[in-house]
Amino acid sequence: MTNIKASEVARDFALYGDVLDAVPYGNGHINDTYLLRCNQAGTVVRYILQRLNTSIFREPEKLMENVSRVLAHCASRLAGQDDASRRALTLVPARDGRPFCCDAEGAYWRCYLFIENATSHDILKTPAQAFAAGEAFGAFLSLLADIGGERLHETIPHFHDTPSRLATFDAALAADCRNRAALAKDEIAFVASIRHIAPRLLDLQAAGAIPERITHNDTKLNNVMLDDVSGAGVCVIDLDTIMPGQSLFDFGDLVRSSVSPAAEDERDLRKVQLRQDVFAALVKGYLKGCDGCLNKTEVELMPFAGQLITFEIGLRFLTDFLQGDVYFKTKRDGHNLDRCRTQFRLVQLLREQEEALQRVVAAV
Structure with a gap:
């Protein structure tokens, strides 16, 4: 999967601003993950763009239904609390309103807002x-x-x-x-x-x-x-x-x-x-x-x-x-x-x- 292809797919989502680039991100075993950057009126907004591995997740639409339900529930429960927007992932819908999009080859993609000023760790130190x-x-x-x-x-x-x-x-x-x-x-x-x-x-x-x-x-x-x-x-x-x-x-x-x-x-x-x-x-x-x-x-x-x-x-x-x-x-x-x-x-x-x-x- 090329970075150019990921940037093209990104345009199918309801993003803020113009796509700058998409580069491989993380070291997950299963899905292909990209860090996507967009220019919103001079401010860089970052997203996570993922291509789902449908050889493992064979019913991606059901998977995304689960994710959508869970995140909607979390947003409802966290509403009004401090830092609510960072405490659960935010799905970015496709331009057709679905929580995913499909590219010309039939691959399934999804997009989240990037959680800023936080890091995941492979090895726990303390x-x-x-x-x-x-x-x-x-x-x-x-x-x-x-x-x-x-x-x-x-x-x-x-x-x-x-x-x-x-x-x-x-x-x-x-x-x-x-x-x-x-x-x-x-x-x-x-x-x-x-x-x-x-x-x-x-x-x-x-x-x-x-x-x-x-x-x-x-x-x-x-x-x-x-x-x-x-x-x-x-x-x-x-x-x-x-x-x-x-x-x-x-x-x-x-x-x-x-x-x-x-x-x-x-x-x-x-x-x-x-x-x-x-x-x-x-x-x-x-x-x-x-x-x-x-x-x-x-x-x-x-x-x-x-x-x-x-x-x-x-x-x-x-x-x-x-x-x-x-x-x-x-x-x-x-x-x-x-x-x-x-x-x-x-x-x-x-x-x-x-x-x-x-x-x-x-x-x-």
């Missing part, structure tokens, strides 16, 4: 950042508790269905279409050793112990913007996977992406660590943001949620490696296997320190 991120995601969950109306669409069916992810992995391993299984013997053995944990959260939901909620479902640290001055959580972003889920899916993914100082694709596994002070800050922030909306079971299982979602994401990286890197973008040979290894090492640490983490939660 417990204060952990608290801010946890509070932002918890508040987002609480904000959507009363959205009402019809059930949101499932943009990716079985997204946090760990048993389903295991079944996909089993099929990929059996097929071994790229003859890569021999390169991942240790990781395959690790899956076999802990696969019994996969159904726990879904079983509890089926039993009525854990409620269904509207959740973000991809609460990586870099999906929340932190204020450049105060460090407070400003805005939750990347809303493609908003759909019915569990609070523990969101908290678990936040743990996965935050408690270790190592990059997601770090090759030196000695750098993968479990920072208990960061975990404690995540718990405190998330519970504050949730404002009492979680039940006792949800709170007690916060340490386990980190294990399960980290295992699930590692499993997805391993599956993609076995299938030939067809889902996540890769930059080198073995990239998805490297990602898998960091996740599985973190799972080991979370399991080894589970009792200590349970004490952290109980003390909050």
Whole structure:
């Protein structure tokens, strides 16, 4: 996708001013994202322009219906509050009024106002950042508790269905279409050793112990913007996977992406660590943001949620490696296997320190 093409597509949206340029932005795995600049009477106004990956999001209009409903609800709930325009994304409609547009090749695009003076972070550096991120995601969950109306669409069916992810992995391993299984013997053995944990959260939901909620479902640290001055959580972003889920899916993914100082694709596994002070800050922030909306079971299982979602994401990286890197973008040979290894090492640490983490939660 060329920058020129992105600039041309931008003109199909109801933008303020004339398009100056569009340059690739961020390091997301799925969609193509551009930072768009427009000249509005001498002032530069910035936007985020995205081309949706419809090989993954196969019903983009339903996805955008979810996003539109959620953002309209957030705007209504936040109306009149301080900094309301920065605390939720603002969709820029296409010139025909829809929340997206299609280019000549049938690709789907959307546009948001850029959140100024805030930054997303790939690696969490301080417990204060952990608290801010946890509070932002918890508040987002609480904000959507009363959205009402019809059930949101499932943009990716079985997204946090760990048993389903295991079944996909089993099929990929059996097929071994790229003859890569021999390169991942240790990781395959690790899956076999802990696969019994996969159904726990879904079983509890089926039993009525854990409620269904509207959740973000991809609460990586870099999906929340932190204020450049105060460090407070400003805005939750990347809303493609908003759909019915569990609070523990969101908290678990936040743990996965935050408690270790190592990059997601770090090759030196000695750098993968479990920072208990960061975990404690995540718990405190998330519970504050949730404002009492979680039940006792949800709170007690916060340490386990980190294990399960980290295992699930590692499993997805391993599956993609076995299938030939067809889902996540890769930059080198073995990239998805490297990602898998960091996740599985973190799972080991979370399991080894589970009792200590349970004490952290109980003390909050």
